[in-house]
Amino acid sequence: MDWTADPWPVVEREREYETGWYTGGYDRVRQPNGTEKDYYWAALPDAVVVLAVDGDDVVFVEQYRPVVREHCLELVAGIVEDGEDYETAARRELREEAGLLAGDVTLLESFACSTGILRHDRGIVVATDLTETDRDLDDNEFLTVTRVPADDALARARAHPANDATIEGVLLARADGYLD
Incomplete structure (x- = not known):
């Protein structure tokens, strides 16, 4: 063809x-x-998922998701705003949601999601060399920052209620050697 x-x-x-x-x-x-x-x-607008590595830990956020009516443990994520690339959006979302500044960010992959129904691209970014700063949550974000040992990150990502973006982020970071 x-x-x-x-x-x-x-x-x-x-x-x-x-x-x-x-x-x-x-x-x-x-x-x-x-x-x-x-x-x-x-x-949907493009989105970024951030796998933040802090020493031997991966930074997750816990939040209630009304659509699935569950508390979810997820990687930091958000919309890519106008004029941003994935790396810039990752830095912003990490600061806003987790109160962390990234010294280094690396785009691992960008791809189309759920191509049978969505027009939506997602980028997975690894953030390292982290320092703490103030958070700047949106008015609909009620997040708890949780650090998970890197060795446990995949198991935690797969635990109910698992979501695709978190599993993808952990798997890609692991495949690229960011998580041992």
Whole structure:
């Protein structure tokens, strides 16, 4: 198959709703066999996930997630704001949520998430050489900073209620030698 050609042309694009958080809609697509089908999507801004290594510990935050009605232990994360790259957003989110300044940040990977439904990219950043500073939480953030021994980070990330971004961050950092 020639992947440079567009065998799936969009014949109609409809935005059905917009919120302060995301836009949702569908594309009516002509499939390679000539039939048409609606493919629904939600478009979210890019996000960054920060795996902060503090000595032999990984910095997590615990927060209540109303959508899943659970307290979750997660890596620091947030939206990439206009004009930011993943590294800049990682530094900002780490300072705001955990009260830590990173001397060094490294982008491990950026990728598209849940490509069957989302238009959303995520970057995983490792932060090291940390120093404490004041936090600057958003008005809807009620976070507790928790340090987890690096040896236990994957097990803690996988514990219920696990989330994809935290597991991805720990696995990528481990694969790249940041966690032994």
